Amino acid sequence: MVVYPYQRIxxxxSxxxxxxxxxxxxxxxxxTTETFYQYIGNxxxxxxxxxRVKFPVILFVDGHKSHLTYELSVLCSELKIEVIALYPNVTRIIQPADVAVFRPIKVAWRAAVRKW
Incomplete structure:
Protein backbone atom coordinates (compact mmCIF):
# COMPACT_ATOMS: atom_id res chain seq x y z
CA MET A 1 0.00 0.00 0.00
CA VAL A 2 1.30 3.40 -0.97
CA VAL A 3 -0.24 6.21 1.10
CA TYR A 4 -0.68 9.65 -0.45
CA PRO A 5 -1.75 12.97 1.12
CA TYR A 6 -4.62 13.55 -1.31
CA GLN A 7 -8.37 13.75 -0.86
CA ARG A 8 -8.67 12.36 -4.38
CA ILE A 9 -5.83 10.42 -6.00
CA SER A 14 -3.07 5.63 -10.03
CA THR A 32 -2.77 5.92 10.11
CA THR A 33 -4.83 3.56 12.19
CA GLU A 34 -7.59 3.77 9.58
CA THR A 35 -5.37 3.10 6.56
CA PHE A 36 -3.62 0.21 8.30
CA TYR A 37 -6.95 -1.32 9.36
CA GLN A 38 -8.21 -1.03 5.77
CA TYR A 39 -4.99 -2.55 4.47
CA ILE A 40 -5.25 -5.60 6.73
CA GLY A 41 -8.95 -6.20 6.07
CA ASN A 42 -9.17 -5.28 2.39
CA ARG A 52 -3.91 -20.21 -0.05
CA VAL A 53 -1.66 -19.31 2.85
CA LYS A 54 -2.19 -21.55 5.87
CA PHE A 55 -3.64 -19.81 8.92
CA PRO A 56 -2.84 -18.58 11.46
CA VAL A 57 -0.15 -16.28 10.10
CA ILE A 58 2.27 -14.06 11.97
CA LEU A 59 2.60 -10.42 10.96
CA PHE A 60 5.55 -8.50 12.37
CA VAL A 61 4.97 -4.76 12.68
CA ASP A 62 6.92 -1.97 14.25
CA GLY A 63 5.56 -0.50 17.46
CA HIS A 64 4.05 2.54 15.74
CA LYS A 65 0.71 3.49 17.24
CA SER A 66 -1.05 3.11 13.87
CA HIS A 67 -0.40 -0.64 14.09
CA LEU A 68 -1.61 -1.15 17.64
CA THR A 69 -5.28 -0.48 18.18
CA TYR A 70 -8.03 -2.44 19.86
CA GLU A 71 -10.08 -2.51 16.66
CA LEU A 72 -7.14 -3.93 14.70
CA SER A 73 -6.54 -6.52 17.41
CA VAL A 74 -10.16 -7.69 17.17
CA LEU A 75 -10.02 -7.82 13.36
CA CYS A 76 -6.76 -9.75 13.34
CA SER A 77 -8.08 -12.22 15.90
CA GLU A 78 -11.13 -12.86 13.72
CA LEU A 79 -8.94 -13.26 10.62
CA LYS A 80 -6.40 -15.51 12.40
CA ILE A 81 -3.56 -13.05 11.96
CA GLU A 82 -1.20 -12.91 14.92
CA VAL A 83 0.35 -9.46 15.18
CA ILE A 84 3.77 -9.25 16.79
CA ALA A 85 4.84 -5.68 17.54
CA LEU A 86 8.56 -5.05 17.64
CA TYR A 87 9.86 -2.43 20.04
CA PRO A 88 9.21 1.10 18.78
CA ASN A 89 12.16 3.26 17.71
CA VAL A 90 14.56 0.32 17.53
CA THR A 91 13.20 -1.42 14.45
CA ARG A 92 16.19 -0.31 12.39
CA ILE A 93 18.24 -2.56 14.67
CA ILE A 94 15.96 -5.54 15.25
CA GLN A 95 13.54 -5.47 12.34
CA PRO A 96 13.89 -8.77 10.48
CA ALA A 97 14.03 -7.19 7.01
CA ASP A 98 16.70 -4.71 8.11
CA VAL A 99 18.85 -7.46 9.56
CA ALA A 100 18.33 -10.18 6.95
CA VAL A 101 17.70 -8.27 3.72
CA PHE A 102 18.64 -4.62 3.80
CA ARG A 103 21.86 -4.83 5.83
CA PRO A 104 23.73 -6.82 3.16
CA ILE A 105 22.46 -4.40 0.53
CA LYS A 106 23.60 -1.41 2.59
CA VAL A 107 27.04 -2.96 3.14
CA ALA A 108 27.45 -3.73 -0.57
CA TRP A 109 26.25 -0.24 -1.51
CA ARG A 110 28.75 1.42 0.81
CA ALA A 111 31.57 -0.73 -0.59
CA ALA A 112 30.58 0.13 -4.18
CA VAL A 113 30.45 3.85 -3.36
CA ARG A 114 33.89 3.73 -1.71
CA LYS A 115 35.33 1.82 -4.66
CA TRP A 116 33.86 4.28 -7.15
Missing amino acids: PDKI AGLDPTWVIGRSEHGWM VFHPYLLEN
Whole structure:
Protein backbone atom coordinates (compact mmCIF):
# COMPACT_ATOMS: atom_id res chain seq x y z
CA MET A 1 0.00 0.00 0.00
CA VAL A 2 1.30 3.40 -0.97
CA VAL A 3 -0.24 6.21 1.10
CA TYR A 4 -0.68 9.65 -0.45
CA PRO A 5 -1.75 12.97 1.12
CA TYR A 6 -4.62 13.55 -1.31
CA GLN A 7 -8.37 13.75 -0.86
CA ARG A 8 -8.67 12.36 -4.38
CA ILE A 9 -5.83 10.42 -6.00
CA PRO A 10 -4.81 11.97 -9.35
CA ASP A 11 -5.37 9.69 -12.35
CA LYS A 12 -1.74 9.89 -13.47
CA ILE A 13 -0.61 8.49 -10.10
CA SER A 14 -3.07 5.63 -10.03
CA ALA A 15 -2.38 4.80 -13.68
CA GLY A 16 1.37 4.71 -13.04
CA LEU A 17 1.30 2.18 -10.20
CA ASP A 18 1.67 -1.54 -10.55
CA PRO A 19 -1.88 -2.97 -10.67
CA THR A 20 -1.11 -5.29 -7.75
CA TRP A 21 -0.40 -2.31 -5.49
CA VAL A 22 -3.04 -0.51 -3.47
CA ILE A 23 -3.35 3.23 -2.92
CA GLY A 24 -4.25 4.63 0.48
CA ARG A 25 -5.04 8.17 1.53
CA SER A 26 -4.40 10.12 4.69
CA GLU A 27 -4.17 13.78 5.57
CA HIS A 28 -0.36 13.85 5.61
CA GLY A 29 0.44 10.80 3.49
CA TRP A 30 1.45 8.73 6.50
CA MET A 31 0.12 5.40 7.69
CA THR A 32 -2.77 5.92 10.11
CA THR A 33 -4.83 3.56 12.19
CA GLU A 34 -7.59 3.77 9.58
CA THR A 35 -5.37 3.10 6.56
CA PHE A 36 -3.62 0.21 8.30
CA TYR A 37 -6.95 -1.32 9.36
CA GLN A 38 -8.21 -1.03 5.77
CA TYR A 39 -4.99 -2.55 4.47
CA ILE A 40 -5.25 -5.60 6.73
CA GLY A 41 -8.95 -6.20 6.07
CA ASN A 42 -9.17 -5.28 2.39
CA VAL A 43 -5.72 -6.10 1.02
CA PHE A 44 -3.54 -8.29 3.23
CA HIS A 45 -6.14 -10.85 4.30
CA PRO A 46 -7.63 -11.27 0.80
CA TYR A 47 -4.08 -11.70 -0.53
CA LEU A 48 -3.45 -14.49 1.98
CA LEU A 49 -6.69 -16.22 1.01
CA GLU A 50 -6.02 -15.85 -2.70
CA ASN A 51 -2.59 -17.43 -2.30
CA ARG A 52 -3.91 -20.21 -0.05
CA VAL A 53 -1.66 -19.31 2.85
CA LYS A 54 -2.19 -21.55 5.87
CA PHE A 55 -3.64 -19.81 8.92
CA PRO A 56 -2.84 -18.58 11.46
CA VAL A 57 -0.15 -16.28 10.10
CA ILE A 58 2.27 -14.06 11.97
CA LEU A 59 2.60 -10.42 10.96
CA PHE A 60 5.55 -8.50 12.37
CA VAL A 61 4.97 -4.76 12.68
CA ASP A 62 6.92 -1.97 14.25
CA GLY A 63 5.56 -0.50 17.46
CA HIS A 64 4.05 2.54 15.74
CA LYS A 65 0.71 3.49 17.24
CA SER A 66 -1.05 3.11 13.87
CA HIS A 67 -0.40 -0.64 14.09
CA LEU A 68 -1.61 -1.15 17.64
CA THR A 69 -5.28 -0.48 18.18
CA TYR A 70 -8.03 -2.44 19.86
CA GLU A 71 -10.08 -2.51 16.66
CA LEU A 72 -7.14 -3.93 14.70
CA SER A 73 -6.54 -6.52 17.41
CA VAL A 74 -10.16 -7.69 17.17
CA LEU A 75 -10.02 -7.82 13.36
CA CYS A 76 -6.76 -9.75 13.34
CA SER A 77 -8.08 -12.22 15.90
CA GLU A 78 -11.13 -12.86 13.72
CA LEU A 79 -8.94 -13.26 10.62
CA LYS A 80 -6.40 -15.51 12.40
CA ILE A 81 -3.56 -13.05 11.96
CA GLU A 82 -1.20 -12.91 14.92
CA VAL A 83 0.35 -9.46 15.18
CA ILE A 84 3.77 -9.25 16.79
CA ALA A 85 4.84 -5.68 17.54
CA LEU A 86 8.56 -5.05 17.64
CA TYR A 87 9.86 -2.43 20.04
CA PRO A 88 9.21 1.10 18.78
CA ASN A 89 12.16 3.26 17.71
CA VAL A 90 14.56 0.32 17.53
CA THR A 91 13.20 -1.42 14.45
CA ARG A 92 16.19 -0.31 12.39
CA ILE A 93 18.24 -2.56 14.67
CA ILE A 94 15.96 -5.54 15.25
CA GLN A 95 13.54 -5.47 12.34
CA PRO A 96 13.89 -8.77 10.48
CA ALA A 97 14.03 -7.19 7.01
CA ASP A 98 16.70 -4.71 8.11
CA VAL A 99 18.85 -7.46 9.56
CA ALA A 100 18.33 -10.18 6.95
CA VAL A 101 17.70 -8.27 3.72
CA PHE A 102 18.64 -4.62 3.80
CA ARG A 103 21.86 -4.83 5.83
CA PRO A 104 23.73 -6.82 3.16
CA ILE A 105 22.46 -4.40 0.53
CA LYS A 106 23.60 -1.41 2.59
CA VAL A 107 27.04 -2.96 3.14
CA ALA A 108 27.45 -3.73 -0.57
CA TRP A 109 26.25 -0.24 -1.51
CA ARG A 110 28.75 1.42 0.81
CA ALA A 111 31.57 -0.73 -0.59
CA ALA A 112 30.58 0.13 -4.18
CA VAL A 113 30.45 3.85 -3.36
CA ARG A 114 33.89 3.73 -1.71
CA LYS A 115 35.33 1.82 -4.66
CA TRP A 116 33.86 4.28 -7.15
